[in-house]
Amino acid sequence: MKTLDVxxxxxxxxxxxxxxxxxxxxxxxxxxxxxKPRQVLDKVxxxxxxxxxxxxxxxxxxAEEATEMFEGARVTIASFxxxxxxxxxxxxxxxxxxxxxxxxxxxRKFLRPGxxxxxxxxxxxxxxxxxxxxxxxxxxxxxxxxxxxxxxQLDLSAIGDLITERTKLVALVHQSNVLGTVNPVREIxxxxxxxxxxxxxxxxxxxxxxxxxxxALGVDFLGFTGHKMCGPTGIGVLWGRRxxxxxxxxxxxxxxxxxxxxxxxxxxxPPPHKFEAGTMPIAQAVGxxxxxxxxxxxxxxxIHAHEQQLLGHALTKLADIDGLRILGPMTxxxxxxxSPSRLTACTPTTSARSSTSSASPSGPGTxxxxxxxxxxASSPAPGPRSTCTTRLTRWTRWPREYARRSGSSxxxxxxxxxxxVAVPGDHPRSLPAPAPQGPA
Numbered sequence: 492m493k494t495l496d497v498x499x500x501x502x503x504x505x506x507x508x509x510x511x512x513x514x515x516x517x518x519x520x521x522x523x524x525x526x527k528p529r530q531v532l533d534k535v536x537x538x539x540x541x542x543x544x545x546x547x548x549x550x551x552x553x554a555e556e557a558t559e560m561f562e563g564a565r566v567t568i569a570s571f572x573x574x575x576x577x578x579x580x581x582x583x584x585x586x587x588x589x590x591x592x593x594x595x596x597x598x599r600k601f602l603r604p605g606x607x608x609x610x611x612x613x614x615x616x617x618x619x620x621x622x623x624x625x626x627x628x629x630x631x632x633x634x635x636x637x638x639x640x641x642x643x644q645l646d647l648s649a650i651g652d653l654i655t656e657r658t659k660l661v662a663l664v665h666q667s668n669v670l671g672t673v674n675p676v677r678e679i680x681x682x683x684x685x686x687x688x689x690x691x692x693x694x695x696x697x698x699x700x701x702x703x704x705x706x707a708l709g710v711d712f713l714g715f716t717g718h719k720m721c722g723p724t725g726i727g728v729l730w731g732r733r734x735x736x737x738x739x740x741x742x743x744x745x746x747x748x749x750x751x752x753x754x755x756x757x758x759x760x761p762p763p764h765k766f767e768a769g770t771m772p773i774a775q776a777v778g779x780x781x782x783x784x785x786x787x788x789x790x791x792x793x794i795h796a797h798e799q800q801l802l803g804h805a806l807t808k809l810a811d812i813d814g815l816r817i818l819g820p821m822t823x824x825x826x827x828x829x830s831p832s833r834l835t836a837c838t839p840t841t842s843a844r845s846s847t848s849s850a851s852p853s854g855p856g857t858x859x860x861x862x863x864x865x866x867x868a869s870s871p872a873p874g875p876r877s878t879c880t881t882r883l884t885r886w887t888r889w890p891r892e893y894a895r896r897s898g899s900s901x902x903x904x905x906x907x908x909x910x911x912v913a914v915p916g917d918h919p920r921s922l923p924a925p926a927p928q929g930p931a
Contacts, residue, residue, distance in 0.1 A: 493790065495797045500789070503528040522668055522696060524718045527782075531721055534781035538774045545770060547747055561773050564780035565763070571783045572713070572730055573704035579736065581763040582776055585727035586695040587617040589714030590662070592729055592766060593691055594621040596739040602659060604630030609653055609661045609688075611636040611645055613670055618662055618693045631659070643670035643819030650682055658688040665697040665708075666827040670819035671802075673697065673827055680709040689735070695719055699786075700827050701795045705730055717775065722782035726775035729766070736762035743768035799823040 501507050504526050509516045518526055538560065544553035546561055562577075569577040583589045602608075608622050612635055626633055634653055637646040645663075654661065661683045666673045680690045691712040697703055699720035705713055712735070717726040731739075741748055741759055746769040750758040759765045786794065802823045809817055820826040 493793055495789065495793060500528075503530065503785075505529060505532070521699075522719065524724070525699065525721050527723070527778075528721055528785055530785045531723070531778050531781045535723060535774050535778040538777050543774075546773060557773055560777050561771065564776040567780040567783055568728055571787070572698075572728075573706050574730055575706075576733055578761070578763055579730055579733050581729040581731065581736070581766045582771055583714070583727045583729050583766075584725055584772070585716040585718070586615075586693060586714045587727075589712075589727055589729035590618055590691065590693065591621045592742045593712050593714075593731070594625045596742045596766070597689075597735065598622075598625040598631075598660070599628065600738075600740060602629040602631045605657065606631040606659045607634050607655070607657045608632070609634050609636065609658055609663075609683075611663045611674070612638045613643070613645070613667045613672065614662070614664055615668055615693060615695070618664060618691075622662060634658075636663070638670075641816065641818060642821065643667065643672045645672070645674055647675075647678075650679070654679075654682050654686055654688065656686050658683065658686055660689050660691065662691040662693070664693040664695075665703070665713075666694075666700070667819070668696050671826045672819050673825050676708050676710060684709070696827060700798060702791045711735060717779040717782065720779075720782055721785060722779035723772075723775040726772050726779050728779075731762075733762065736766070739766075741768070742766050745769055747771075798827075802826065 506526050507516055507518065538557075542553060542556045542560060544551070544557040546554070546558045548554070549557075565577045565580045565582070569575070569580050572580075574580065581589075581592070583592060598608075602625065606629070608626065608631055610619060610622060610633060622633060625631065636650075636653065638644065639646045661679060663674055663676065663679065665676055676690070676692055683690050689711040690709075691714070692708060692710045694703055694713050694715040696719070698715040703713075711732050713730045715728055717728075718724040743766075744757075746767075748760055748765050748768045750760050800823075806817060806821060806823070809815060810821075
């Protein structure tokens with residue numbers, strides 16, 4: 492297997508040419524959003540400069556070129572996922588919209604009171620809230636796989652009690668965005684299918700980092716996001732089994748999703764266009780395909796092996812730090828390139844500050860995960876009380892009282908005078924108020 496030429500890859504990313512206080516930018520926040528190589532930036536720019544037009548309807552050269560590039564991107568993505576049929580690739584804005592599409596189009600049609608949806612405690616909020624809303628509407632019930640504790644594994648000991656004839660859908664993350672745990676999706680899928688349940692995999696973190704084959708996973712739906720894998724923002728994918736997509740009603744109405752429209756009723760295009768209402772993010776789809784070509788050129792197996800080597804080194808070094816507790820699997824096997832930890836007497840926010848204090852004002856890009864995750868990051872009892880990962884930018888909430896008092900817009904609401912830093916597992920605390928910005 493070939494090795495990565497890290498210096499050559501770094502040169503592919505224009506943003507990494509930036510320096511802060513004379514030091515090169517170090518960016519460690521790719522799980523939040525990745526930077527973009529020139530190959531992707533150039534492809535998006537080429538589309539706008541040479542091929543920009545709307546899809547399908549035009550009978551001139553630019554429209555035909557744009558349509559060919561957009562549909563060609565769909566073919567590239569299907570191949571990247573091991574999907575034999577490009578019509579099973581639905582373009583969305585990202586993983587969040589992909590999950591919501593299934594919740595609305597499949598869930599509202601097929602779920603009834605007493606049915607159950609099974610989630611895990613390590614889910615991103617985007618794979619929790621849509622199902623909560625769906626249960627409120629349909630009368631279905633949520634159930635949960637627990638996390639075992641510090642080692643960050645799913646507790647499958649009660650799988651026989653959790654997956655029953657009442658289970659209609661299992662929705663789980665392939666690779667945890669907090670713990671890095673790679674879940675046994677195929678094993679859970681086989682158990683779900685045995686009782687007639689469907690499985691949706693959130694692959695936002697796995698598709699960028701390892702080869703993912705929808706046929707090998709055996710799932711029924713899979714969603715991921717382009718901007719986490721060197722692609723543009725505003726583009727994602729839902730892959731679904733064709734027979735399921737055929738049965739599902741449209742998610743949004745208007746534009747290319749129609750077949751015919753009468754005053755009294757409408758008929759709809761077949762998948763995937765049935766789920767692609769309005770003008771699609773054409774340049775972004777072209778850019779996502781370019782990102783996949785870029786990753787394939789380097790070699791996804793090579794990328795995965797390199798990341799596993801780095802992860803093993805990080806876990807070894809972190810284990811030597813007194814007072815620091817690593818969350819999730821202790822070896823690279825069964826784990827993606829994430830190294831969350833908990834430092835004694837240290838919150839995620841203070842860890843974020845300390846991790847960047849000796850660096851430039853930009854710091855190594857890092858994020859505290861409390862806003863994105865469920866119980867595994869916010870109230871994991873019995874387990875880690877809070878997590879502190881290599882994504883350490885603090886997040887804040889700004890009270891509505893300031894917006895009402897100042898008579899300002901939502902933007903000013905988020906820049907209020909009593910900002911509260913929300914730290915998973917800790918009480919919010921007040922920050923100093925900013926200087927007045929004019930008459931009260």
